[in-house]
Amino acid sequence: xxxxxxxxxxxxxxxxxxxxxxxxxxxxxxxxxxxxxxxxxxxxxxxxxxxxxxxxxxxxxxxxxxxxxxxxxxxxxxxxxxxxxxxxxxxxxxxxxxxxxxxxxxxxxxxxxxxxxxxxxxxxxxxxxxxxxxxxxxxxxxxxxxxxxxxxxxxxxxxxxxxxxxxxxx
Amino acid sequence: xxxxxxxxxxxxxxxxxxxxxxxxxxxxxxxxxxxxxxxxxxxxxxxxxxxxxxxxxxxxxxxxxxxxxxxxxxxxxxxxxxxxxxxxxxxxxxxxxxxxxxxxxxxxxxxxxxxxxxxxxxxxxxxxxxxxxxxxxxxxxxxxxxxxxxxxxxxxxxxxxxxxxxxxxxxxxxxxxxxxxxxxxxxxxxxxxxxxxxxxxxxxxxxxxxxxxxxxxxxxxxxxxxxxxxxxxxxxxxxxxxxxxxxxxxxxxxxxxxxxxxxxxxxxxxxxxxxxxxxxxxxxxxxxxxxxxxxxxxxxxxxxxxxxxxxxxxxxxxxxxxxxxxxxxxxxxxxxxxxxxxxxxxxxxxxxxxxxxxxxxxxxxxxxxxxxxxxxxxxxxxxxxxxxxxxxxxxxxxxxxx
Ligand SMILES: Nc1ncnc2c1ncn2[C@@H]1O[C@H](COP(=O)(O)OP(=O)(O)OP(=O)(O)O)[C@@H](O)[C@H]1O
Ligand SMILES: [Mg+2]
Ligand SMILES: [Zn+2]
Numbered sequence: 242x243x244x245x246x247x248x249x250x251x252x253x254x255x256x257x258x259x260x261x262x263x264x265x266x267x268x269x270x271x272x273x274x275x276x277x278x279x280x281x282x283x284x285x286x287x288x289x290x291x292x293x294x295x296x297x298x299x300x301x302x303x304x305x306x307x308x309x310x311x312x313x314x315x316x317x318x319x320x321x322x323x324x325x326x327x328x329x330x331x332x333x334x335x336x337x338x339x340x341x342x343x344x345x346x347x348x349x350x351x352x353x354x355x356x357x358x359x360x361x362x363x364x365x366x367x368x369x370x371x372x373x374x375x376x377x378x379x380x381x382x383x384x385x386x387x388x389x390x391x392x393x394x395x396x397x398x399x400x401x402x403x404x405x406x407x408x409x410x411x
Numbered sequence: 412x413x414x415x416x417x418x419x420x421x422x423x424x425x426x427x428x429x430x431x432x433x434x435x436x437x438x439x440x441x442x443x444x445x446x447x448x449x450x451x452x453x454x455x456x457x458x459x460x461x462x463x464x465x466x467x468x469x470x471x472x473x474x475x476x477x478x479x480x481x482x483x484x485x486x487x488x489x490x491x492x493x494x495x496x497x498x499x500x501x502x503x504x505x506x507x508x509x510x511x512x513x514x515x516x517x518x519x520x521x522x523x524x525x526x527x528x529x530x531x532x533x534x535x536x537x538x539x540x541x542x543x544x545x546x547x548x549x550x551x552x553x554x555x556x557x558x559x560x561x562x563x564x565x566x567x568x569x570x571x572x573x574x575x576x577x578x579x580x581x582x583x584x585x586x587x588x589x590x591x592x593x594x595x596x597x598x599x600x601x602x603x604x605x606x607x608x609x610x611x612x613x614x615x616x617x618x619x620x621x622x623x624x625x626x627x628x629x630x631x632x633x634x635x636x637x638x639x640x641x642x643x644x645x646x647x648x649x650x651x652x653x654x655x656x657x658x659x660x661x662x663x664x665x666x667x668x669x670x671x672x673x674x675x676x677x678x679x680x681x682x683x684x685x686x687x688x689x690x691x692x693x694x695x696x697x698x699x700x701x702x703x704x705x706x707x708x709x710x711x712x713x714x715x716x717x718x719x720x721x722x723x724x725x726x727x728x729x730x731x732x733x734x735x736x737x738x739x740x741x742x743x744x745x746x747x748x749x750x751x752x753x754x755x756x757x758x759x760x761x762x763x764x765x766x767x768x769x770x771x772x773x774x775x776x777x778x779x780x781x782x783x784x785x786x787x788x789x790x791x792x793x794x795x796x797x798x799x800x801x802x803x804x805x806x807x808x809x810x811x812x813x
Contacts, residue, residue, distance in 0.1 A: 323619065325572075325574035326574040359630075360571070363623065367619060
């Protein structure tokens, strides 16, 4: 709304800067987290457990989970949630890449950390069922407010949720 | 509970108007289109976070303004609370209770309770099932605020599932004899693919459709069970009122007609039968390209002496029925909440004959704070006019009448 009141040249400059930032930041080719490098710091880190992948909807969820300092595995960012109303199905998300990764890397556990909402639950169930033949799948038990975002959960809640994860039931 | 004070800021045709309620009964009198119903609508918003007249906040904000506000001071047994609801032409509402901005709007519900009764409520009997569902849902929301969340979840699943069905039937017209396998549940797929042994692999794949089915069944079962529960409590009260108003002559039956029958107490069993019904309607859903199973197709039947009330010619009988439902609502909310709710009577009192008017007024006495709108005071009993606070509504302004 503010934008509409600014001079056009200024808006254009801002738009260009945003596009440049997006091109510069880009995504990690393995986990799709925001990253300036082709492979992000987390994927490259030797200190992180490569046998566990935590699946989240957006990069901001990685940032929220990293703040807890509880989680020592790797991530996979889906890039959204299944939502037919918005024309988003599994094909529009990084789901195929996740299956491929789990198969290739022989991942021993996948933790689904997707905020509970209608679309979140559908995505969790869909991805969970796809992965179940290949690996152990758990989902984190959120103590999150109803319809709340992972981003807004405080660190203690998230840390507790990570400890309390449970097997995905069918 | 008692609404002590109300302030409307850029709400409908009110610019800035305060009202101090000083009697158990307040009568808003004025010509047509002056703002009487608008004021009741503001109270309705505080009680339900919804208006029965619009679903868009921008209709509620005064023309020419960007932000409207409803503020109230409410006396309850446990103390006085300040409620405020800010509505915007564009953007989210802000709900504040005692100075604290709520993270979830749903937490606003349950503070102020009100039963609304307007001349339009005759549509409960005469109109389609949609109005009856809204009626029971509104009551449920006040009795158990979490129901607002449950219903919203169901509606969201329904929208998503309908969008999914539409996308996967996009070419239905040219493919009439071929059924898109993504639409079938995994069980049906197994059958389909057994016949084409080269595709058996596919049957092990999860289908998005099956997940939407499961979500619809889970959330839909919650809705159905709660509707049934509240009706079970409401029906005997309504029957008793009906008997007392119509004078033993008539027998009222109210029957919940859930689209998915409540065959057991156990939600798991209901969900199962929900899924079975979805499967049995799969082909029809495919052709009609929409969800055909679930509580969005529920209805409530009203029957007087074995005849559907809708078909009764007598307006009087239909009015008696609606009045009985409203009195039952008042009684039920009071029983559940432990305090009498407000009663909002929009134009309706003048429509009732003297006997029914008295029945209503005897019931509410001074226990239920009542706000009444009317275009003229002529048809009211002089006795209780004297005991009422009378305010004249004139083009979005209130003036106390002496
Ligand atoms: N957003 C708005 N901004 C300004 N005026 C509005 C707005 N919405 C409704 N109005 C005005 O409010 C008036 C209707 O008010 P209301 O429905 O309260 O009438 P009423 O006093 O109940 O009349 P009746 O006796 O006909 O029921 C109309 O004049 C309408 O133009
Ligand atoms: Mg009116
Ligand atoms: Zn990475």
